[in-house]
Structures are given as structure tokens and as C-alpha cells.
Amino acid sequence: MPSQRRMRFFGTLIVITIVVLFYMSRAAHQTQNSDFYTKTQQALQEREFAEAAKQRDADSVGSRLKAAEEQAKKAAEERYSSAKGGIEGPDQKSVAGRVKMDGDKVPGVAQQGGRPRDQTAILEHETPEDHEVEIEMNAILKKSPMIIFSKSYCPHSKKAKHILLEKYRIVPEPYVVELDLNPQGAKLQSFLAKSTGRRTVPNILLMGKSIGGGDDMEELDETDTLAAKIKEIGGSRITEVEHRGARPEVRRQRAKA
Template identity: 40%
Template sequence: MPSARRVRFLVMVGMAVIVTTLFFTSKFGSDESSAFQDFYGKTVNAMERKRGSGGAQIIMDGKGATAVSEAKDKDGDGSVGEDDVQQAKEMAERLRAAEQRAKDQANAKAPLKPDAPSEVVGVEAQPADGSDPASKVEATLNEMLKKSPVVVFSKSYCPYSKRAKGVLLEKYTIDPAPYIVELDEHPMGKELQAKLGEMTGRSTVPNIMVNGKSIGGSDEINELDARKTLIDKIKSMGNKRVSMKEKFAKNTPKGGDR
């Protein structure tokens, strides 16, 4: 039988072995656990930073337009993949479609009004009184033709107009006196000249009218004057409403208009 001293020695050795084994076992497990926890923590932090940055994806649609959408981990697989990008694109398309439907409904309830005629280039605005511009031109022209049996439509700078007026007003005495319209000085001059062109077939000036009918321009007046038939022409067209004679004619017959 071993002695008490030997037994105590064996017990102490056994306890030392157990303590040593437990010590190294505990340290290894602690290190492994710490390493695993560190790896896991870094991975989670990296994923959170990626998510925190917004995860914005620029989606190119089929027409080349760009749409910015939030592509997040919507399927919960721990990463932003192609499925998340596709979902974000579909969401953006649905939003655009909804926005367009809202616009269409708003336009249907309150359709856009066309621009006022005064704001449209090339379209003449209607008068404030609602009258037709063409009718106003015609009415103005008719009023002018009533001023006198002989009406001369002229332009102040036109040499042909000056020559015709010189013959009619300086060489002859006409009663009632001819009514002179200087189209370049009239606010409706262009419109009146265009209307005269429609009425008489003469779109140039001068245009000499007798009782609403044209006898021509400068060439015609000078030709009739040269042939000594101008007085007869105007009197016949004036239908006895016009008295006309030459101012400085020699040997004027008694009782005559010349």
C-alpha cells in the first residue's frame, strides 16, 4: 500500500494536469469565438455601410432615358442583386404610368384652352366689337366711294399718282371735287388696296373711280386727256352727277361744260 505522502503527490499531479487541460481548452475556445465574432461584425458593418450609402441604381430604359430608383435588398437575401434592381425598375415604371394617368385625368376635367388669336403668330386678331375685318374694309371702302362721284386712290410718294392728280385737279375743274385717298397714309391702306384689286382688277395706284367703277390709272387718264375725250368719259360714267370743264380752254362754246 502506497504511503500517504505518495498519494498526496499523485493527487497534486492529477489536479495540475486537469487545471492545465482546462486552461488551454478555455483559451482556444475564447480565441476562436473572438475571431468568429470579429469576422461576423466586420461583414455586418460592411453590409450596413453599403445600405446606408443609398444603394442608388441608375436604370436605363429601352428608349435611352435614365430613371433613378432606390434599389434595396427587397427580397431579404442580404445583398442588392439583379432581382432588386429589376424590382426597382418596375416600381419606377409604375410610378411614371400613374403620373401620366393623373395628368390625363386632369386634362380631361379641365382641357387646355387655345391661345388667344392676338397671341398666335400669323393670325389676325378679331376687332373688340366682334365685327369681321373683311366686312369693316368693305364698309370703309363704300363710305369713301360715297364721298364724291370721282374718287382717286393714290399714294403720296407715287410719281404716277402725282401725274394723274395733276391732270385732274390742275387742268380741269370738277364738281363735286374729286375725293383723294392716300392709301399709304390710311390705317387700312393695304386692305383697301387689296379690296380694290378684287373689285376692279387693278391692284396698283393710282386707281380712278367714277360712280364706283374704275376708268384706269395714270396712263389711261393721260391718253384720254391727249385725245380730248376725258371730259366726255367722266361725264358719261358720272350719270349727270358730275360737272367738268377745262380750266384754260380756248374758244369754249357758250353753254358748254368745257
């Protein structure tokens, strides 16, 4: 049986333990309810909220930047594609050597002055003088579906002009450019040589495509195929082609053809 002294010791120990636990729980409760604890907890929560908000803003800005970059890249690709389409046609080349032939449209003359400068940025090998020549060429192409590049003293040019202007009635009438009288005649002739492969005159262009010189026009006339060729290439841009010296019945047959 335990002694009385031992009982008192254990009783005192139990009382002390209860007092200590009560004190610690009370102190913890007071600490949680204190202004310092409350403000500290509030500051920590605000900091967490601020960090989360910054992260969301950063993600949002990153998404917008990425979207803007993708949009700019797409726009640049579209501009490049548009410029490339105007520079290198997959089929026939026009007089400017850069535009695809397209049915009834006169190529390379969509607007005065040739290609938009902000879209094509001028080719590396193209000088300002070359661009001025192209502007002049595009302006000439607007005059008529058929252009006769000639020289006033050239006998072959006179033969081609006689056939196309006197022997035939072509509507719209062919437009004549005398290169020896044009201030940019030499540059225009060089430009034609590069784009059509024909440096000599006359150089007859129909819908921007070279169809030959004086001897070619003479051969087409003698074989009675000139009118058909002009209609075939000119399409609806050429409203009428008629041989002035043909008999009425021949004219009717040609009209039916």
C-alpha cells in the first residue's frame, strides 16, 4: 500500500500538470486573439493574395504577348506571300516579268506605279531607276491591251505598224511607243529584253505578252491567222478585230469563227 507521502507527491504532480496545461492553453488562446497575431496572419494572407494576383497578371500578359507575336508573324507571312505572288508568277510572265497572265486582265497594271513599295520592299538587285522604268512601263500598259514598241526610223517597225494599224481595225486601237523618241526609251528597251527575251524592235505586246516582231506580224497576216491570234490572247479586252481589205463574205465567216 503506498505511503501517505507518496500519495501527496503524486497529487501535487497532478495538480501542477493540470495548472501548466491550463496556463498553456490559455496563453495560446490569448496569443491567437492578440492584435499582433491577427495582424501577422492578415499580412501573410495579403501577401499570398498579392503573389497569386501577380502570377495571374504575368500569365495574362504572357498570353497576350504570345497572341500578338503569332498575329504579327501571320501578317508578315501574308505580306510576304502577297509580295511573292506579285513578283514570281508560276505561269507566264508579263512585260514586267513579275505578274501572272490572267485572262482578260492586263498584268502588272493594277495601279499606277507598279508594285506597292511597302509590300515588296524593292528587290535587292532593283535600283530606283529600274523602279521608275517599271512605273513608266505599267503606265504604258494601261493605254491599250496591245502595245507596239517601235522606233520611228526602223523599217521593220513601219511594217508592223502598217499591218496592225492600217490593214486591220482593232478595238481598242494598238498604242504605239516610239522608243527613240521616249526619254526612257533605252531603259524601256532593256527592260523589255529582260522580261520578254526580245531586245529588237518592233516588239508587239498583247495582254502584256510579246507576240513577236515585224516578220511575225507579216507571217500571221499572210497566213490569215493574225485576227484569230489577237482574239485568242486578247479575250474580252479586244472587242473587235477586222481585216480592212477583206471581202464582206470573208468578214462574216471570220465573225462567226
